[in-house]
Amino acid sequence: MKTIVLALSLLVVCSFSFARLSDGKAHLKLKGSQIVASVDDGFHFNKDAPAALVMGEESIDAVKKDAKEFVFDATKAQKKTFTVNYYVCDDKNTVCEAHEEKFQITNGKLVAPSGATATVAAKAASDAKVVEAPLKKNKHGFYEDSFHAALKLAAKEKKLLLVDFNAPWCPSCIRLESEAFGEPEFIQATEKFIKLSLNVDKPALKDISKKYGIKGIPTMIVMNAKGEELTRILDFKPAPVLAKEIAIFQASNKATLTELRKKADAGDLDARKVLADQSYAALKFEDVVKWLVPTGEQSLLLANSEIRVAESAFDKDKKNAADYKKTFEKWIAIFPHSIDAIEWRPDLMKLMKGESKEVSAEVKKIGAENIAEIQNLLGNEKARAETFAVNKFGDMTGFEKAELLSQQVETYKLMNETKKSEESAAVLAKEVATFDLSVERPGQVLVALPYIKAANMKKDAQEWLEKLLKANPDSDVYLMKLVGFHMREKQFTQALPYAEKVAVMKSDSALYYQRILADVLKELKQKEKAMDVINKALAMPEAKLESNKSVVTGLQDLKKSL
CATH class of the missing domain: 3.40.30.10 (Glutaredoxin)
Structure with missing residues (x-):
């Protein structure tokens, strides 16, 4: 789990050149006529966000959307350039990053096309006429x-x-x-x-x-x-x-960013530091390195940015593993007691282990160092408060021990210490029981849910989602989260009433919700009802909107499968 607490937006027309938390964590392979996407441990796909294969003006929804696997039908994509869009989140459900990858199928393999042009989605977005609502304030004055x-x-x-x-x-x-x-x-x-x-x-x-x-x-x-x-x-x-x-x-x-850049280019160190901070807030890690290195400053800001840049280089070419490892080792040595280092060490251990199930003496040593740092912070309230106070993003107040224990669970797993990992999970469950959660603070509950799940308290996770729904009965957000929860657990009977309720709500996503209901009915072998839902959905006015084209394609493909 990561302490960068943020949830990334659904910008399907953007491509990103900088290192992000989820870059390199998803892997796409061609299996027959399907593209199967898998994701690394510690991450999952966002089932609630759009996922589609786009070629020309045609957009085809993923035919399967599980937390750990998405499947796209590539039957129509032969000898064409196409784009696959999806979203990857960390297991805290606080990081959700948009991914867009262009491919061609050549000799039975997925390959990146040369000289690919912008997608139709990108062109549509750039050409779209913006029609704004009249100014109206919400309850907080926005x-x-x-x-x-x-x-x-x-x-x-x-x-x-x-x-x-x-x-x-x-x-x-x-x-x-x-x-x-x-x-x-x-x-x-x-x-x-x-x-x-x-x-x-x-x-x-x-x-x-x-x-x-x-x-x-x-x-x-x-x-x-x-x-x-x-x-x-x-x-x-x-x-x-x-x-x-x-x-x-x-x-x-x-000063505007343009004015700051002029000062920085002229050698103004203060301007460089401000630009570095702003670049970090924009998740432009390469720019952070560019602005900070000339200042001679050694900070966690620079450390995290250099690691993200090294990670990106490694994801692009595994030959960069040695440089990636050296970057970890450099900053762990400089900031050994930071919460950042406690998160870096498991990543370094994974890098060193690779695909091997064996644990080398060096990996065990790094793991032991991490456990020692975690135990020190768990037992020292003052040191723990000081360590979390310098966290750049998010607010971990009330979750500090849970974060440390979750890191301990992960570290022991990487050391192949199954019993100690399970014991740590049990301690985490006790810590979870102390959480001061309330439906009046729903975002805080959502941040806590991954810890609750990590402590093997799935029933409690379900109950909290139900409490949030009860407190917000008109919100489709919590209905969809409950649908997703039960579908991930293969509890389709339990998912059905929530899917039926969200399907009749007035929403910009009304057509998509029909698709979800049809998916649940299909899993329950209620094919006639699923077909009825699909036919009614395809007759909805929303089905004629260009923005819903991928949903319509998904409904049509689902209809063919029944």
Whole structure:
């Protein structure tokens, strides 16, 4: 599990050149006429997000969507250039990153095409006409989804714009809504801003997300009335922390990124450090390295960025394993007691083990060092607080011990110490029992769920999802999470009532929800009912919308399979 607590947005038309948490964790192989996608331990596919094979103007939904495996029908993709889109999350369900890969099928293998052109989805997004809703505030004083109107208002009132890029399914976004935006500290700190909330899932807003390079949500960007970025804040932070960061910005000279780059290029070290911090918030790790290395600064910011860059190079070419290993060793030696190092060591152990089931003496030594560091922090409250206080992203308050214990479980597994791993999981279960969770803080509950599951408390995880649904009966988010929970557990009978309920809700995703219901009915061998759902769905007005083309294709393919 990672302490970078964020949930990344669904930007299917973007391709990313920097190292991200999930880069290299998914693997696609051609098996007959199907493309089978698998994912490494510690990660899973996002079943609630779109996943499709796109070729030309045709988009084909994944024919199978499990947490650890997606399957795409490539029958029609022979001798064509096509794109596969999907999303990979870490097992905390706090990181969810968009992936888009272009392929051709050559000699029975998936290969990257040369000189591939932009996908139809990308072209459609760039050509799309944005139709905005009139300005209207939500309960926290944010205007919703009206970017250009908000810019005009900011110009008229001579104010800065605070834009929150978010999505309804994102745990950290939910935390901001329920734990920060309504707090007095945040309200006071932002009273001089025009505040705007943008749902990155909405097709009409995707070009705006792309323009500002939104790779992770929640991302808050402060910009002037010209739309020029001044600063950005990534991930959930408590209201007092957000208020402090906003106050620091307000006291600055409010330079644009373009102005800062000019200063940095002229040798201004302070400008370089600000740009490095902003690049990290934008998940541009190569830029962090570029700006920080000349300063001579050795920081966790630089450490994490160098490791991500080395990881990206390794994912592209396994011959870079030695450099990747040296990068880990360098920064573990410099920051041996950090929570970052506690997370780096298991990654280093995995790298060194490779496909081998045997554990070398060197790997055991690294594991033993990690266990010692974890035990020290578990037994020293002051040291634990100081260690987690320097965490760059997210807020782990209340989850510090659980994070350490989850790392201990993972470390013992990598050492092939099964009994000790199980004992650690039992201790984690006791820690989970102390969590102060409430449906009034739903995002916090979603952050806790992976720990609950890691402690083998699946029944408790289910009960919390049911509590969230009871507290938010009109939300399709928790209905879909319960559908997904039961489907992952192969409990299709339990999934059915939730799938039926979400299928009749008014939503932009109404057509997709029909597809989910049909999937559940198919698994229950209720083919006639599944066929009826599909036929009614295909007759819906939404089925004629271009934006739902991939869902329609998925429904048609499902119909053929019945």
